[in-house]
Amino acid sequence: MEADTTFNIGVLAKATGTKVETIRWYERVGLLSAPDRTSGNYRAYGAAHLARLSFIRRARDLGFSLDQIRTLLDIAEQQDLPCEAVDVIARQHLEEVERKIADLQALRRELDSLIGQCRHGRVAECRIIEALAPTGT
Numbered sequence: 001m002e003a004d005t006t007f008n009i010g011v012l013a014k015a016t017g018t019k020v021e022t023i024r025w026y027e028r029v030g031l032l033s034a035p036d037r038t039s040g041n042y043r044a045y046g047a048a049h050l051a052r053l054s055f056i057r058r059a060r061d062l063g064f065s066l067d068q069i070r071t072l073l074d075i076a077e078q079q080d081l082p083c084e085a086v087d088v089i090a091r092q093h094l095e096e097v098e099r100k101i102a103d104l105q106a107l108r109r110e111l112d113s114l115i116g117q118c119r120h121g122r123v124a125e126c127r128i129i130e131a132l133a134p135t136g137t
Contacts, residue, residue: 006036006044016053023053031056031070064093 013020026032032053035043052073059069068089075085117127 006046009043009045012045012050012053015050016057018053018057026053026056029066031066031073062093063097064089068093 007015009020009023012018013023023032027034032049035045035049038044055073055076056069059072064072071089072086075081075083114128114131117131119125119127123129
């Protein structure tokens with residue numbers, strides 16, 4: 001889209017794969033600036049909105065938190081700064097992802113163990129139900 005082109009929220013939503021409600025919410029929380037309004041009071045987004053929303057969407061797809069995205073956006077506007085702060089945020093996020101992967105692997109082992117105990121009998125003898133039930137009942 002050309003730099004001076006404006007478009008409505010539906011076009012922006014489609015171009016970025018973002019729901020209209022999510023775009024409005026990003027505006028409310030300050031991640032996306034409020035666009036100008038047309039004479040009919042419709043939102044008129046520009047190329048800068050498209051670029052910023054695309055950045056937000058990609059960062060969300062990678063699992064960055066809204067606070068991390070806000071910081072990354074702030075840093076991105078300061079082109080002359082060294083990118084060390086960006087690297088720190090990305091490394092912290094990678095550590096979070098690795099912790100989640102370890103937790104999921106432990107969960108997988110636990111579920112695999114429970115399923116392995118299944119004797120295909122009656123529910124009254126089901127090891128999975130027994131493991132999920134509160135203790136002491």
